[in-house]
Amino acid sequence: GAVVSQHPSWVICKSGTSVKIECRSLDFQATTMFWYRQFPKQSLMLMATSNEGSKATYEQGVEKDKFLINHASLTLSTLTVTSAHPEDSSFYICSARDSGGRNEQYFGPGTRLTVT
Amino acid sequence: AQSVTQLGSHVSVSEGALVLLRCNYSSSVPPYLFWYVQYPNQGLQLLLKYTTGATLVKGINGFEAEFKKSETSFHLTKPSAHMSDAAEYFCAVSAFTGNQFYFGTGTSLTVIP
Numbered sequence: 001g002a003v004v005s006q007h008p009s010w011v012i013c014k015s016g017t018s019v020k021i022e023c024r025s026l027d028f029q030a031t032t033m034f035w036y037r038q039f040p041k042q043s044l045m046l047m048a049t050s051n052e053g054s055k056a057t058y059e060q061g062v063e064k065d066k067f068l069i070n071h072a073s074l075t076l077s078t079l080t081v082t083s084a085h086p087e088d089s090s091f092y093i094c095s096a097r098d099s100g101g102r103n104e105q106y107f108g109p110g111t112r113l114t115v116t
Numbered sequence: 117a118q119s120v121t122q123l124g125s126h127v128s129v130s131e132g133a134l135v136l137l138r139c140n141y142s143s144s145v146p147p148y149l150f151w152y153v154q155y156p157n158q159g160l161q162l163l164l165k166y167t168t169g170a171t172l173v174k175g176i177n178g179f180e181a182e183f184k185k186s187e188t189s190f191h192l193t194k195p196s197a198h199m200s201d202a203a204e205y206f207c208a209v210s211a212f213t214g215n216q217f218y219f220g221t222g223t224s225l226t227v228i229p
Contacts, residue, residue, distance in 0.1 A: 109159035
């Protein structure tokens, strides 16, 4: 089956630094990827929709200047948390839509971010 | 607009008992419905999905769900709970399989030995 990877799987950073999370579709092309955020014991909330070659679409309340999304190729989208603060600590999950005809969506394993 | 409501944030069942996790949805278009399971500190694993066709959908690990349009429901069931079923379960809706998902708040399933 289709596989989506995320790197790193977990990261600890100091407050004020930036962290980049990668989302890769390993065996299919994805013109669209989605970024979700999950706080402990809560559901997944869509942050933004990432489209290859164009600007991401952010959900209401998500700061686009804080959460920078780059979808530079058909297999890679990155989420950069800029000037991270402890309240940004969360589980970030991406999903990728197979643009090869099946139009299925596959989720990555998630990245645990802890900001100290 | 689409949304999902999962009734019961916590469900406890005895090992071997019936599992029933409830999901109701709201959608302005024909919905695609999904159930995912999440183990601690892990990503989502697809249990089953409904797109079109047969309303009773069978998934992995003995789970199944029935799409009932009249009730706007997509409840998840398993005849006999196993200890390994203890996890967080999320119901989700989308306009089609490749569109953004809207997740319910999740149901934590505890299986009592």
